[in-house]
Amino acid sequence: MSELAILGGPKTRTEKYPDWPVWDERDIRAVAEVVRSGRWGGFPYPGPKTAELAKKFSELQGGGYAVPMINGTVTMEVALRAAGIGWGNEVIVPAYTFQATASAPMAAGAIPVIVDVDPHTYCIDVEAAAKAITEKTKAIIPVHLGHQMADMDAVMGLAEKHNLIVIEDCAHAHGAKWRGQGAGTIGHFGSFSLQSSKTLTSGEGGILLCRTPELAAKAASVIDCGRPHALGGGTEDANGFSVMGANYRLSELQAALALVGIERFPAQAKQREEMAAYMDEALSEVKGVRVLKRDPRHTTRSFYRYIFAIDPKEFGVEHDALCAALDAEGMGCWVGYEAMHNYELFQPQKSRLAVPNAFPEYFEFGKMKFPEAARACEHEAVWLDEAIFRAGTKGVDDAVRAIKKIGANAQELNQAADELRKKYGN
Numbered sequence: 137m138s139e140l141a142i143l144g145g146p147k148t149r150t151e152k153y154p155d156w157p158v159w160d161e162r163d164i165r166a167v168a169e170v171v172r173s174g175r176w177g178g179f180p181y182p183g184p185k186t187a188e189l190a191k192k193f194s195e196l197q198g199g200g201y202a203v204p205m206i207n208g209t210v211t212m213e214v215a216l217r218a219a220g221i222g223w224g225n226e227v228i229v230p231a232y233t234f235q236a237t238a239s240a241p242m243a244a245g246a247i248p249v250i251v252d253v254d255p256h257t258y259c260i261d262v263e264a265a266a267k268a269i270t271e272k273t274k275a276i277i278p279v280h281l282g283h284q285m286a287d288m289d290a291v292m293g294l295a296e297k298h299n300l301i302v303i304e305d306c307a308h309a310h311g312a313k314w315r316g317q318g319a320g321t322i323g324h325f326g327s328f329s330l331q332s333s334k335t336l337t338s339g340e341g342g343i344l345l346c347r348t349p350e351l352a353a354k355a356a357s358v359i360d361c362g363r364p365h366a367l368g369g370g371t372e373d374a375n376g377f378s379v380m381g382a383n384y385r386l387s388e389l390q391a392a393l394a395l396v397g398i399e400r401f402p403a404q405a406k407q408r409e410e411m412a413a414y415m416d417e418a419l420s421e422v423k424g425v426r427v428l429k430r431d432p433r434h435t436t437r438s439f440y441r442y443i444f445a446i447d448p449k450e451f452g453v454e455h456d457a458l459c460a461a462l463d464a465e466g467m468g469c470w471v472g473y474e475a476m477h478n479y480e481l482f483q484p485q486k487s488r489l490a491v492p493n494a495f496p497e498y499f500e501f502g503k504m505k506f507p508e509a510a511r512a513c514e515h516e517a518v519w520l521d522e523a524i525f526r527a528g529t530k531g532v533d534d535a536v537r538a539i540k541k542i543g544a545n546a547q548e549l550n551q552a553a554d555e556l557r558k559k560y561g562n
């Protein structure tokens with residue numbers, strides 16, 4: 137019998153990793169309190185729970201003026217609108233990210249200009265970004281991917297030189313710090329998602345951290361149907377509509393859940409960080425595995441997912457086969473995003489959507505090359521579930537044991553993977 141669970145052998149771990157989201161009676165009480173209050177919705181904006189969430193979240197990240205809203209995609213669109221960026225402007229985004237980072241500029245009417253990533257961090261390559269700047273470039277969106285942070289010193293240096301607005305996509309970076317400063321408080325805006333997989337969640341939701349009260353008031357107007365908002369919160373005049381906006385308000389029920397999540401967050405973040413350091417050490421000894429570089433300026437790491445890379449030749453299999461095998465061994469695992477130029481959304485010749493066809497000169501993705509993002513996405517990146525860290529040292533040991541076991545049986549797995557590829561034509 138094979139040693140590998142995917143080929144019928146015994147699983148490395150039969151015990152389930154802890155579920156996400158974590159909840160208890162506090163969440164139920166918090167939601168019940170809002171239900172009983174009768175104040176469920178977000179209007180007038182902000183409601184009491186939403187205002188409390190804004191305060192507590194900016195305390196958690198260590199700065200910024202927080203504007204809670206419905207998700208971590210509109211946060212970026214709203215940031216662009218609040219900064220006056222839209223039609224005809226270009227916004228630089230990295231090639232390795234969720235599509236939202238590039239579709240948010242499109243929703244604001246701007247053009248996402250995609251650049252490659254740094255192979256050591258998988259975050260935006262700032263030199264590539266510098267080469268992509270034109271007179272139309274108005275903003276840059278560095279993404280803090282998985283458990284990494286973009287080089288914010290280089291990003292801010294580039295932004296100052298070219299007068300760019302910086303929107304940090306912090307969908308994965310709750311609690312992260314760069315030189316002791318909270319992610320999302322370094323640029324002009326920090327965009328956070330509270331969607332259900334994120335390390336702080338209200339089911340769905342988002343928070344935009346703004347550098348100034350003026351930007352926060354503008355963002356609040358955009359998400360509150362265009363009503364003028366006073367600096368520091370509250371509506372100036374409920375009947376006056378000053379800017380084009382829509383209802384992107386967070387509900388009080390969601391804010392209540394996020395507030396309980398904030399109570400739990402510090403202990404969870406500490407455990408993830410400690411266990412990830414333990415994982416770094418254990419994985420650094422595994423043949424064919426590359427632990428991603430930790431920049432010493434990245435002083436606090438957060439772990440939406442733990443990303444490592446393999447050298448498929450040295451490890452013996454491609455990342456898709458490793459992930460499938462790890463999953464069978466009992467570890468939640470994913471190959472990660474596709475490189476941006478492979479998204480159908482950005483290929484007018486394939487896309488069922490009309491929007492990208494509006495910018496044919498920008499969307500000749502067949503001609504675009506992002507070799508570092510392509511290598512990560514197509515061959516080497518492995519994204520492990522953060523639940524592994526919430527299972528303590530045993531959780532990490534099991535995952536490392538499974539990775540080693542797969543490496544030791546790579547030849548057999550590779551053969552089986554080749555047969556499957558032949559059978560299913562992939």
Ligand SMILES: Cc1ncc(COP(=O)(O)O)c(C=O)c1O
Binds near residue numbers: 208237329330331
């Ligand atoms: C990097 C990144 N940016 C933005 C988003 C969008 O967040 P939301 O799903 O809350 O719109 C996500 C969500 O998965 C993400 O991973």
